[in-house]
Amino acid sequence: MTIRSLAITAFLILLVAPVSHASPLVRTPESAVTPSEKSRHNDFMRQIKAAHGDFDFVLIGDSITDGWPKKGADSYARFAPWKPLDLGVSGETTEEVLWRLLNGELDGIHPKVVMLMIGTNNLGRYGDEKPEWVVAGIKKILETIRAKQPQAKILLLAVFPRAATPQDAIRVRVQEVNKLLHPLADGKNVFFMDIGPKFLDPQGNLSKEIMPDLLHPNDQGYRIWIEAVRPKLEELMGSQLAPIAPVVITGTPTNSAPTISVKLTPLGSGSNK
Numbered sequence: 466m467t468i469r470s471l472a473i474t475a476f477l478i479l480l481v482a483p484v485s486h487a488s489p490l491v492r493t494p495e496s497a498v499t500p501s502e503k504s505r506h507n508d509f510m511r512q513i514k515a516a517h518g519d520f521d522f523v524l525i526g527d528s529i530t531d532g533w534p535k536k537g538a539d540s541y542a543r544f545a546p547w548k549p550l551d552l553g554v555s556g557e558t559t560e561e562v563l564w565r566l567l568n569g570e571l572d573g574i575h576p577k578v579v580m581l582m583i584g585t586n587n588l589g590r591y592g593d594e595k596p597e598w599v600v601a602g603i604k605k606i607l608e609t610i611r612a613k614q615p616q617a618k619i620l621l622l623a624v625f626p627r628a629a630t631p632q633d634a635i636r637v638r639v640q641e642v643n644k645l646l647h648p649l650a651d652g653k654n655v656f657f658m659d660i661g662p663k664f665l666d667p668q669g670n671l672s673k674e675i676m677p678d679l680l681h682p683n684d685q686g687y688r689i690w691i692e693a694v695r696p697k698l699e700e701l702m703g704s705q706l707a708p709i710a711p712v713v714i715t716g717t718p719t720n721s722a723p724t725i726s727v728k729l730t731p732l733g734s735g736s737n738k
Contacts, residue, residue: 492591497602500564505554509570513550518573522547522702523617525562525606526582528555529625529681537687543706550574558586559602563609571613578701579610580694582622585680588638589627596641604649611654618701620694621650623659627680631669656701660693 513520522544524530530553534541541549552570554561562583583606587599603621610619623643628636643659650657664675664686671679675686682690691706699705 492593492595492598494595494598494601496591497559497587497594497598498563498605499560500567501558501560502564502568506565506568506570509552509565513570513573516548516550518575520548520550520574521577522549522698523574523576523579524549524551524553525566525579525610526553527557527562527586528553529585530582531555532681533687533690537682537684537690539684539710540687540691542710543691543708545707546704547577547702547706550576556586557583558590559583559599559606563602563606566606566609566613571610574614576614576617577703578620578698579614579617580620580622580698581606581610582624584624584642585627585639588624588635588642589680596638596645599642600645600649603646607649607655619655620697620701621646621655621657622694623657623661625682626661626664626671627676629671629679631665656697658694658697660690663689663693 524533530551532555533553534551541551552565554565581603584599584603587594587602607619607621610617623646624639626636627639628634630636631640643661646659647657649655664682665671673679674683675689676682695706
């Protein structure tokens with residue numbers, strides 16, 4: 466075969482070969498601290514504008530935070546007196562949260578308290594992500610919150626446990642991150658809590674009755690969360706959560722079981738739905 470024939474053959478192969486636009490994602494120490502744009506930002510900006518920034522309590526995180534108003538509506542409703550703003554977005558990493566915070570989501574509001582929990586997607590999405598990189602991203606987020614909202618107290622939560630057993634590789638990596646988080650708290654403006662053990666049995670196992678996919682809480686998981694942080698949040702906010710919604714028994718007494726309904730406290734106008 467001549468050189469010309471080889472060149473023509475190679476050209477034809479390139480024409481018919483499938484083109485892949487996916488490139489391997491390689492993590493570096495800069496990845497977790499480099500702001501990265503994702504969706505939902507404009508929705509949050511409209512929400513903030515519509516409420517004239519009237520939020521006293523802000524939640525920041527990923528899908529675990531994002532899911533609270535929907536999967537744990539009864540417990541989330543207890544935040545209503547604090548006019549909550551839920552800035553959780555499913556699937557986000559530290560750098561994606563950082564981008565949102567640097568691009569307006571902390572502007573025009575003056576919360577008393579911010580609760581932050583982020584980092585599990587850095588580990589779950591990137592197998593080569595080092596714990597110190599995740600912590601560097603969280604530190605950058607804390608610095609951004611402090612710079613933009615100096616009056617706000619910050620409750621930094623350890624990354625929640627995931628996977629069934631404490632021996633699981635991803636659980637071990639989560640624990641490595643959490644061990645590095647405590648020094649980020651100063652006890653004056655930033656406070657650290659690890660409520661992970663509240664979700665586990667005495668052997669450290671995670672039940673699907675609390676997190677059905679061994680990652681995201683269900684309504685029971687969110688009730689555990691709110692009770693675990695309630696004393697500290699009430700201390701920082703200087704006021705109490707709404708009480709647990711009462712169970713109301715309706716209908717006239719009969720031999721059959723009564724109809725039971727739960728009366729929920731209405732969500733604040735600024736809640737993320």
